[in-house]
Amino acid sequence: MDHEERYRIANSGVAQLRVLVTLLFTDLVGSTRLAATLGDRRWTMLLKAHHARVRDLLDRWDGTEVDDAGDGFFATFDAATPAVRCASAISASLAELGLKARAGLHTGECVRDDGRVRGVAVHAGARVVRHAGPGEVLVTRTVRDVVAGSDLEFEDRGAHELRGLPGQWQLYAVLAGDGVPAADQNGDRVVSHAPRRTRKAASLAART
DSSP: OTTSOOEEEEETTEEEEEEEEEEEEEEETTHHHHHHHHOHHHHHHHHHHHHHHHHHHHHHTTOEEEEEOSSOEEEEESSHHHHHHHHHHHHHHHHTTTOOEEEEEEEEEEEEETTEEESHHHHHHHHHGGGOOTTOEEEEHHHHHHTTTSSOEEEEEEEEEOTTSOSEEEEEEEEEETTEESBOTTOOBOOOOOOOOOOOHHHHHHOO
16 A cells, blocks of 8 residues: 555554545445345345445455444545445445445545554544435545546535534535436436456455
């Protein structure tokens, strides 16, 4: 990760490695209700398919899985543009399974320790996804500014409070192109397909 800004700081006498990453959080909408409808066996099979698709797309876009919560994922990326594209691809792919996923992204510095990341930026990313609707990919202003110059398009979703964090946070929805929202109020999405990429060996080694 040569392009990351890295430096060591002293914190209670312990050196910590701070890295600049883009954080992606995904979550399935209505998963509890769907699980109750399908029953344990069918829900377990659907979750396996969900996990397989998300992990395949993380691999394609050079993402590193940090954690999964059964019906959602937490991953990091060295750059913001592939993170946003991966989030959109996840939403489209899971729609093919009849699943409505939402995603939230934030770019910020985190402390990396044994493959894990922590810090205020992590809390911010986890809060952003809660404001997303079915099929929607929301990003913070930081992400939008970082990807300036790419062909990604966004729609302003206004200022929001992120629980536990100070101030107002401006959020933006990722558009599918030509000004079309990636998800409408009913969770319908415009499907786009991501190109295949191979994850770097370093990313594979860092996955937990």
